[in-house]
Amino acid sequence: MMYQESLDGIWEAVCAECKKTVSPIAFNCFLKDLKPVKIDNGAFVLSIGSEFMRDQIEENYTGLLADSIKKIMGIDLKPHIIFESEETDIINAELHSEGLTFEDFFTFDNFIEGPSNRFAYAASLAVAENDRIVYNPLTIYGPSGVGKTHLMLAIKNHIKKKFPKKKIVYTRSEDFTNQLISALHNGKLGLTAMDEFHKKYRDIDVLLIDDIHFIAGKESTQEEFFNTFNTLYQNNKQIVVTLDRPLKEIKTLDERIRSRLSAGLFADISSPDFETRVGIIRKKGEQAGLNLDDQIVYYIAEHIKVNTRQLEGVVKKIQAYVNMENKLPAVTAVQNFIKDVINDSKPEPIKIETIISEVARTYNVSEDDILSLRRTQSLALARQVAMYIARETTGLSYKQIGDAFGRDHTTVLYNVRQIENFLTDKPYEKEMVDDIINNLKSET
Numbered sequence: 001m002m003y004q005e006s007l008d009g010i011w012e013a014v015c016a017e018c019k020k021t022v023s024p025i026a027f028n029c030f031l032k033d034l035k036p037v038k039i040d041n042g043a044f045v046l047s048i049g050s051e052f053m054r055d056q057i058e059e060n061y062t063g064l065l066a067d068s069i070k071k072i073m074g075i076d077l078k079p080h081i082i083f084e085s086e087e088t089d090i091i092n093a094e095l096h097s098e099g100l101t102f103e104d105f106f107t108f109d110n111f112i113e114g115p116s117n118r119f120a121y122a123a124s125l126a127v128a129e130n131d132r133i134v135y136n137p138l139t140i141y142g143p144s145g146v147g148k149t150h151l152m153l154a155i156k157n158h159i160k161k162k163f164p165k166k167k168i169v170y171t172r173s174e175d176f177t178n179q180l181i182s183a184l185h186n187g188k189l190g191l192t193a194m195d196e197f198h199k200k201y202r203d204i205d206v207l208l209i210d211d212i213h214f215i216a217g218k219e220s221t222q223e224e225f226f227n228t229f230n231t232l233y234q235n236n237k238q239i240v241v242t243l244d245r246p247l248k249e250i251k252t253l254d255e256r257i258r259s260r261l262s263a264g265l266f267a268d269i270s271s272p273d274f275e276t277r278v279g280i281i282r283k284k285g286e287q288a289g290l291n292l293d294d295q296i297v298y299y300i301a302e303h304i305k306v307n308t309r310q311l312e313g314v315v316k317k318i319q320a321y322v323n324m325e326n327k328l329p330a331v332t333a334v335q336n337f338i339k340d341v342i343n344d345s346k347p348e349p350i351k352i353e354t355i356i357s358e359v360a361r362t363y364n365v366s367e368d369d370i371l372s373l374r375r376t377q378s379l380a381l382a383r384q385v386a387m388y389i390a391r392e393t394t395g396l397s398y399k400q401i402g403d404a405f406g407r408d409h410t411t412v413l414y415n416v417r418q419i420e421n422f423l424t425d426k427p428y429e430k431e432m433v434d435d436i437i438n439n440l441k442s443e444t
Contacts, residue, residue: 009320010072011036017068022061030057031065034081043080044069054081106153112283114276117147120267124151124240128158133236135265137229141243142269145307148242151269152208155240159206167204173214176201177221184220202231205238212241213250216439217362222254229260239264249438251431252362272308277301280308284315290322296334303338314338350393350440352386352404358436359386371406385433387412388419393437 011034019027030053037045044065048054057065058081065079108128113121120142126134140148156170171179179197186193201207207228215221232239243250246268247261272280278301285292296318304310317337321329329337360367363382370383383405390401391412398409398416405412423430 008036008316009324013072013324014065014068017071018064021064021068030061037082039077042076042078044077045080045082047082057081104157106150107157108154110283110287111147111150111154112272112276112279114272114279116270116272116276117151120148120151120269123265123267124155125158127238127240128155129162131163133238136233136236137239137241137261137264139241139243139247139261139264139266140269141246141266143244143271143306145309146269146271147308148269149210152210152240152242156206156208163205166206168206168208169201169204170208170210172210173212173221176209176225177215177218180221180224198228201228204232206240207232207237208240210242211244213243213245213253213439216250216253216435217358219364222257226254226256226260229257233260245438249435251428251435271306274301277305277308277311280311281315284312285318288315288319290315290319290328292318292328295331296328299331299334300338349395352390352394352396352401354440355389355393356386358440359389362432362436384415384419384422385436387415389433389437389440391416393440 015027015031018031022031033053034046034048034057037047039045046065048057062079062081066077069077069079108121108125111117111121120140123135123138124140127138140151142148152170156168159166159168179200183193183197209225212225215225229239241261247253247258247266250258278297281292281297281300285297292315300311300314304314314334314337317340318329318334321333321337356367356370359382360370363378363385365379365382369379370386372379387401387405390396390404391398394401396404398412402409402412419433423433
């Protein structure tokens with residue numbers, strides 16, 4: 001089986017070949033967002049996030065892709081374009097055929113411990129090792145890409161192995177929210193759907209929820225989580241959550257939830273130091289079957305200092321190079337890999353639609369109301385806040401923001417200045433707006 005990371009280098013070369021034939025506009029419109037999935041049974045499987053785009057590529061570009069693939073690989077492979085949701089199904093099916101899931105690969109044994117994460121590691125291991133409750137709840141917090149999810153899944157996998165009779169649920173806060181919405185919708189004519197939801201999350205021994213900060217401002221989700229938390233806590237069941245920043249910085253999180261989390265243990269993870277980064281690179285290299293020399297390892301560790309996912313990304317690039325060239329790359333090639341990974345890791349720009357959705361949820365109004373011409377006090381405030389945040393986070397001009405809201409640029413300018421003055425005298429409102437901005441940035 002060839003995993004996606006092994007195909008990245010090949011696909012980059014195929015793209016370069018395609019660019020020799022099609023215009024930059026055509027490539028960016030139709031081919032840029034294709035992702036390699038696998039090579040199997042004479043097919044080069046690629047995924048795209050839009051069914052419409054899939055149909056367009058199949059109709060107009062499969063010949064070009066086939067020719068480019070042959071030039072790079074020297075063999076005839078038929079391009080097979082799938083919708084993005086099918087990609088996950090394919091990969092998961094292959095892992096399950098081996099009796100594995102993605103989550104199974106995250107253990108305490110392959111977590112690289114260092115000064116930046118030692119306390120969080122020790123606390124997580126204590127939770128997983130003990131049949132009795134030791135830290136409840138346990139909150140692990142830190143920026144994206146430092147290993148919070150790894151520790152969560154390590155707890156899950158360790159408990160499954162040591163205490164096989166325990167019922168464990170690991171989920172992301174987004175999935176928790178979506179499942180709640182589905183249960184509420186499907187339960188309108190009866191209680192069955194909500195009963196099943198409650199059974200899933202309350203009739204268990206261990207609950208692990210990733211990125212709990214995403215429920216901030218979502219009233220129904222917060223209420224459900226609060227009640228779920230209480231049920232589990234009162235029954236002496238273990239709860240572990242993660243946050244992307246200290247609890248005190250998440251102002252729109254329900255005060256009752258803040259109080260419950262504050263009663264437990266907090267363990268922070270910061271960016272890894274040089275020695276830890278070296279250890280991570282070596283471990284990822286070993287897992288990829290690579291024998292990386294010290295010069296390459298140290299160079300990577302010196303130039304990627306914050307996000308461990310970026311370290312892994314460079315190792316994947318090296319793995320793809322080795323698969324293609326049958327040799328380790330020179331340091332100059334690694335320099336380019338680092339640039340590529342850092343550029344690939346840059347967050348997607350925040351969209352005005354996302355801003356409007358977040359503001360609407362926070363101020364308990366509808367998105368349509370924000371875009372409407374209605375001028376009630378609550379709507380006017382929410383609309384002004386949305387325009388202000390758009391100006392602060394998107395880099396768009398007043399005219400561009402005005403076009404998105406159906407207003408002219410002078411209206412946007414006026415509303416932004418109104419909010420700037422308003423927030424000067426309203427510290428609580430400013431905290432709410434800052435929290436919305438932080439949520440938006442953490443989601444990109």
